[in-house]
Amino acid sequence: MRRDVAGMRGAAQLPRRNGELVFEEPWESRAFGLAVAAADADVYDWEEFRQLLIAEIGAWESEHGHDHNERDQWRYYARWLQSLQDVLAKKGVVAPDELARRVGELEREDDHAHEHYDREGAH
Amino acid sequence: MGHEHAHGSYEALRVKALESLLVQKGLLASDAVDRLVAAYEQDIGPLNGARVVARAWVDPTFKQQLLEDATPAIRELGIGGLEADHLVALENTTDVHNVVVCTLCSCYPWAVLGLPPSWYKSPAYRARIVVEPRAVLAELGLELEQTVEVRVWDSSAEIRYLVLPQRPEGTEDLNEDELAGLVTRDAMIGVAKAKVPA
Numbered sequence: 473m474r475r476d477v478a479g480m481r482g483a484a485q486l487p488r489r490n491g492e493l494v495f496e497e498p499w500e501s502r503a504f505g506l507a508v509a510a511a512d513a514d515v516y517d518w519e520e521f522r523q524l525l526i527a528e529i530g531a532w533e534s535e536h537g538h539d540h541n542e543r544d545q546w547r548y549y550a551r552w553l554q555s556l557q558d559v560l561a562k563k564g565v566v567a568p569d570e571l572a573r574r575v576g577e578l579e580r581e582d583d584h585a586h587e588h589y590d591r592e593g594a595h
Numbered sequence: 596m597g598h599e600h601a602h603g604s605y606e607a608l609r610v611k612a613l614e615s616l617l618v619q620k621g622l623l624a625s626d627a628v629d630r631l632v633a634a635y636e637q638d639i640g641p642l643n644g645a646r647v648v649a650r651a652w653v654d655p656t657f658k659q660q661l662l663e664d665a666t667p668a669i670r671e672l673g674i675g676g677l678e679a680d681h682l683v684a685l686e687n688t689t690d691v692h693n694v695v696v697c698t699l700c701s702c703y704p705w706a707v708l709g710l711p712p713s714w715y716k717s718p719a720y721r722a723r724i725v726v727e728p729r730a731v732l733a734e735l736g737l738e739l740e741q742t743v744e745v746r747v748w749d750s751s752a753e754i755r756y757l758v759l760p761q762r763p764e765g766t767e768d769l770n771e772d773e774l775a776g777l778v779t780r781d782a783m784i785g786v787a788k789a790k791v792p793a
Contacts, residue, residue: 494710499607504710505632506614512631515622519752526700533718548701548716553606556613566616574612582608 500549507556516559524562525555640709641780643674644757647707648783649775651684652762662686665757674706682707685748686759687785692739693746694732694785695756696724702750707757708780715784725749735786758785766792 495501511518528551536545560566617623647669651658661668665682669675682704685693697703701716714720724731728745732738739745748756760782766774769792781787 494712496713497607499604499610501632501636502610502614502628503606505628505635506610506617509623509627509631510617513623513627515617522700522702522752529700546718548713550606553609557609560613560617565620565622566613570616571609571612574616575608578608578612578615 495549496547497549500552503549503553503556507552510556510560515565516563520562521555521559524558525552528555528558635705635710639706641778641783642775643669643672643709644704644707644780644783645775645778646672647674647684647757648759648778648789649771651759652766652774653771658759661759669707681754682757683754684757684759685746685785687761689761690742691744691746692732692785693748693756693758694724694728695748695750695758696721697750698722698725699749699751702752702755704750704755704757707755708783712780732786735781737787758783760785760789763789763791 495504507521510516511521529548532546532551557566557568557571560571561568614623614628618625647661650672651661657668657671660671661684665684666675666680668684669682685695687693696715698721701711701721703711703715705711720731725747728747729739732745750756760778762774763777766777769777773792777790777792779787779790782789
């Protein structure tokens with residue numbers, strides 16, 4: 473194990489104090505809550521999600537190696553979200569193309585809202 | 596246009612899309628995620644674990660029950676639920692220091708400690724605490740005597756761990772609530788000691 477990983481920054485940095493951020497971005501807490509709520513509602517079995525998460529994290533780490541420069545890109549909840557998509561696809565609940573369509577719809581709504589806001593703001 | 600979104604918002608859209616689809620399909624109540632996130636952010640936190648530790652410090656019978664079988668013991672304090680089953684309490688002594696990691700996926704006793712901090716989930720912590728725990732603990736500000744044995748525990752689907760830190764000296768006059776105030780999340784993961792009263 474390389475010793476210089478102690479100098480890492482960002483998400484891979486080691487703990488220095490209590491009260492550190494639990495979520496780095498707001499969508500991370502939604503992704504956390506969604507995965508737990510869906511398991512609570514028996515959409516899938518928690519262990520099924522967890523196994524996909526382990527595989528997803530393992531795949532990311534073997535692809536990016538243990539080179540800490542790459543680890544700056546590490547984002548736990550990105551792997552979490554991917555595992556959530558995978559488990560929902562695997563269970564036949566949300567197919568990838570269905571998700572892509574809904575993302576597109578939300579994106580258009582979002583853009584429209586921004587344009588509207590820009591026009592309002594220009595007054 | 597969509598490709599110009601700031602970093603993170605693509606994930607935000609995907610999460611929103613998944614949630615709206617599950618609600619639309621009738622699989623999830625529309626406020627289920629709100630309720631869950633609020634519960635974890637406001638009600639469930641390291642304070643649950645701190646209450647457990649403080650009780651163990653003042654009540655030898657409870658401490659014995661906790662070390663023998665932690666899950667029913669904490670249920671007695673009204674703590675249970677997701678990731679609190681199969682909980683094992685590890686006692687720190689003058690000779691043994693315990694520290695917890697999940698090398699595979701960052702399992703964590705959420706019901707007892709709330710949500711894990713970002714560093715707990717980092718590849719650096721997960722990999723290094725296993726191979727050089729003393730060095731990692733020292734970097735975190737916890738210097739242990741060479742005579743202290745360090746034990747690293749890897750959480751799994753079957754078992755979650757809670758470290759029972761040593762009660763600090765000079766706390767004989769404190770009550771249970773005051774003692775709980777000395778118990779940090781990091782102390783219950785095993786990367787720090789309980790705070791010394793000011």
